[in-house]
Amino acid sequence: MKVQLMLTCLCDAFFGEVGIAAVKVLQHAGCEVIFPESQTCCGQPPFNAGDWKASRKIAEHCLTVFDPAIPIVTPSGSCAAMMREGYHLLWPDRPHTKCYEVGEYLVKHLGITEFQSKLQNPNSKLKVAFHRACHGRGLGLTDEQERLVASLPNIEIVPFAQAEQCCGFGGAFAATHGKLSSGIGDEKLKNVIDSGAEVLVSGDMGCLMHLNGLIQKEKLPIQTKHYLQVLAEAIA
């Protein structure tokens, strides 16, 4: 099963470990991972900002980078939604790109719903609050990523209040509407910390970068991790 990895610009610039984890998890699931090196950005930042002209330019480039015959997978719901649904808004006449969030691809296309942990001490449970990133809504995702993490014996998923609420990132919104964005994020973090979770796990580095920025600025007692890193650590 060949798949092409769309790394995403955030993982390209800051969070390489998430990309590495994605490759490890996909390979573990039996995929042959291809990484087209001339990939850049999916075009989402200008798309969300309202500059569709600039977005189309980038999207055109992106579509030439990837082979349309091979599924594209990406460790971000929002980039997957951009390439699959956003491009369809840019060009309503073109077919939807075959692009999937990694967990979505594993669960819905490969039928994988659990991972075996190779950790030495599977009985010491890590309390995890799982934040479902909002772009999963645009992809029709529900609990796919969370289910994979919950299948690990060393993980205990803890519920928290107002779980369905957005983290407040919203791309450039976090910078242009800083007060609103941080207010929404602080509410999310408060609910997560109140739940007793040790780690906040999610599937989008946009959300996690924003929440981490708040956690560090306010010195809050919680850590964050991408769910693919949690999976990769367990199967290593």
Add this chain to the structure above:
Amino acid sequence: MKRLPVERFARQLPQAKTDSVRNASAQKTQSRLTALASSFYNSEEARTQAAQIKDEVLDNLPELQGQLVQNCKRNGVQVHFAKDSAEANQIILDICKRVAPDGGIVVKAKSMATEEIHLNHHLEEAGYEPVETDLGEYVVQIDHDTPSHIVTPIIHKNRKEIASSFERENLGPYTEVPEELAMQARVKLREKFKNAKIGISGVNFAIAETGRIVLIENEGNNRLSTTAPYVHIALMGIEKMLAHESDLPLFLKLLAGSATGQQLTTYIHLISGRKREDEADGPSEVHLVLLDNGRSRVMEGPYRDILRCIRCGACLNVCPVYRQASGHAYGHVYSGPLGAVLAPALEGIDKLGHLAKASTLCGACEEVCPVKIPIPNMLLKLRDEATRIGAIKDPVQWGIYATGATKPGPWRLGLSLLPMASKIAPHPMKTGWGEFHELPHREGRAFRDWWKSEETSPHDGGVGGGQGGGASAESQDKDDHPTAYNSPLAPDPWQTFESKLTSLGGRMGTLEELPTKVAFLDPDLPNIPNLETTNDVWQADIGITLADFAIAETGSVVLSAGNNRARLASLTPPTHVVLVKEIVATLEEAFARITDRTSVIITGTSRTADIEGVLVRGVHGPKELIVIRQE
């Protein structure tokens, strides 16, 4: 960086206001889920059906409007067309001047359409005294404020603020008890209802095939405003039509569930025209004003789907930005996700296109919308259009970014420098980001370096060794239930009815145990011994009426006009006693049998939750509802 208005507003909003809005919104989001789960087997399917029905209405608007006008005229309703706010205000003022040339009280039921045309201002200028009679809207009016939510206008106020306002207006001794505050408003507004010659309302639905105007509410003020005065004027956006009465059960349940977390609202008023000869009360004139005000234009463009909106407010309640900023931040009658699309669509993207920026695009609004309006996609389209016409300017030069992002070499170099660059160069994103966030830094290995080293070394047995399977495993959780709605019923419909009625603040009773108080009786009731009676419905302690039938699944009773009955008998006395013989199982069956006379579906007691979400019974209508089953 110049801040956009919603962010600017949020920055000066006291934390207490944010807390009020956020808590009430979260509560309503939760009760919506519970209500829809109890109303529908499959609320997802219900939403899809409702979206299709509204789409068909928009597709056939001219024909349906023709039908509506014809059937309204047949019912004795006078129909007027207003192409914009100015015309609508003029039409309404002309009616007022003819009916009450010397000015006077105009009682108003809650209506977003009248807010949209700023009707109160025009009425005041012409020498009238408009009185908002919904508890929340009344508070807004005496405070010279504006509603900050389309369903819960005082979501931003707490009970202390309301108590101070009531004390200032001499409504009674200072109290922070919601029930006492509601009673003070009840007493004050009773006089207004009695003395008003004109009542004005909005419209929730107008039915093309019957010409019926449908109004829903919980307090009873809407029924009073549209029943007691000499003339009733209803103002309606042209899109708020349904083709058939049989569409109503779906929409009534979706609207009540989405808006207030109820199965049905207390009152569903089905107005079939002016008072007829065999009716004891009701307005002698009914006017329907059809308001365009930009809607025809919106119908032709890319934001047409927003006209499916039934004004439930669920998208406001669930929206993280609305919860932080409150409705006032949007600077328009329509706020939240709905307003961020509807306001610029109606009033111009050049003026209000910036509202589309006040969103994280999280998609929660679309997920809760009872008519599945794709709000996030429309916000994206609005951003594109607003950018193209120069109404909004982004702090980032995306053209330059795009050039970089289409050249892989420079792009890679740029990315590798970014973690450093973000620390030194001041730029707009950094200033905005850095105010509340630490800047991101590189964590661990760089992917591209790792990938290169992986490619040159053999893989560690991963490829082909996993647990992958080829078959797609799309989940097949199909619901087997044939229709999207109806709830399972207990075998005895009266048993279901009683349990519902009790949960809604009503109870079953007998004629023998009625309290010895002064009663107003429907003329077609048999004589009840040992009961002191009055002919003045405003003075009665008890109103005793007949119901046509009861509805088991919702615990409702259905009353219709005719036989010289008084509509106010079920409304003005503090206790409503209703005699009923027959019962139907579902709301769908009820609509198949409801008469074509003006009718009301009563589901529980009059109620409000306007003050901090606290439930108060008996605000304008009866506090007590006793149903007596007749064999």
